[in-house]
C-alpha cells in the first residue's frame with residue numbers, strides 16, 4: 154500500500170503544469186524602452202500565455218523612470234517593471250549587468266531569462282549565465298512551448314531544434330526580427346503594471362572595474378533604425394567609396410529607409426561598422442531589402458535572408474545574391490541608382 158501511495162503521489166506531481174515566469178533584460182534610450190526589448194516580451198508570451206513577465210531596466214537619472222512608466226502600461230502581459238536605479242549601471246557593461254541579473258534571479262527565481270540577440274544581449278546574457286551556472290541558448294528564432302527552441306546554425310543555412318534540459322533559469326537570446334512587437338488597440342484598458350525598485354543593498358561590486366565605459370559613438374541620423382526599418386537599402390564593395398555611399402543615402406531618404414552595408418564595404422572604411430548586415434553584423438528582416446553591388450556571401454545572407462521582398466542589382470548575372478532575390482536586375486548600380494532617384498517622388 155505504501156508503494157501505491159507513493160506512485161500516485163508522484164503521478165500527481167508530474168501532472169501539475171510548470172509555473173513559468175520570465176525576466177526580460179530591457180534596454181532603454183531617451184526615456185523609451187527599445188523595440189528589441191518589447192520583442193523579447195513577444196518571445197516570452199510564446200513560451201506560455203500564462204507567463205508572468207518582469208521587465209528589468211537599469212540606469213540612472215530621470216530617463217529610466219520615464220522608460221519604466223511607459224513600459225508599465227505598454228502591454229497587459231507585463232506583470233511588473235523592475236528598476237535598478239544606480240549610476241553604476243548607467244552604461245550597459247556586461248560585468249555590471251551580469252551581477253545585477255544574478256542578484257535579481259536569486260530573489261525572483263525566474264524559470265526563464267530573455268534578452269534580445271543584439272550587442273547588449275550577446276554581451277550580458279552569457280556572462281550572467283556563467284554566474285548562474287547554466288548554459289544559455291542563443292539566437293532563438295522560434296519557440297515551441299517552455300523548453301523547445303529553434304535557432305539557426307551554419308550562418309543560417311540550417312535550423313536546429315533544441316530542448317533545454319538544464320536547471321532553471323533557462324536563458325535565451327532571441328532574434329528581435331522573429332518576434333514582432335505586440336501592439337494593442339488604443340481603446341483597450343487595463344491597469345498599468347507595478348514599477349518596483351530593485352534592492353541593491355547586496356549588489357556586489359567585486360566584478361566591476363574589469364571593463365570601463367569610455368564613449369558611445371553613433372551616427373546622428375533622422376533615418377530609421379537599421380534593425381527595425383521597414384525598408385533597407387544596402388551597398389557593397391562595388392560602391393567603391395564613402396562618397397558614393399551618399400547616393401545610397403539619398404535613395405534611403407526618398408524611401409524612408411535605413412542604410413546597410415556589407416562587411417567588405419565596412420572594412421574598406423566606406424561606412425561605420427554599425428551599418429554592417431550579416432552574421433557578424435545586424436540581423437534585419439524588413440518588408441523590402443534592396444542590395445546594390447552585393448555578391449551575396451553566406452555571411453551576408455545570414456543577416457537578411459528573412460526579408461519579405463529582396464531586390465538585387467548586380468553587374469554579374471551569376472552572383473549568388475540572385476538565388477535569394479525576388480527581383481533581380483543585372484545592371485550597373487551607377488546607372489540604376491540615379492535613375493531611381495530621378496523617378497521616385499520626394500518622400
Ligand code: FAD
Nearest residue numbers: 389390391415416417431432433434446448452453468486
Ligand atoms: P564582393 O563579394 O566583392 O561583391 C561585390 C559585388 O558587386 C560583386 O557581386 C560584383 O559583381 C558586384 N559589382 C561590382 N561592380 C558593380 C557595379 N558597378 N554595379 C553592380 N554590381 C557591381 N559579410 C557581410 O556582409 N556581413 C557579415 O556579417 C559578414 N560576416 C563575416 C564573418 C566571417 C567569419 C567571414 C569569414 C566573413 C564575413 N563576411 C561578412 C564577409 C563575406 O564573406 C563577404 O566577403 C562580403 O559579404 C562581401 O561583400 P560584398 O558583397 O560587398 O563584396
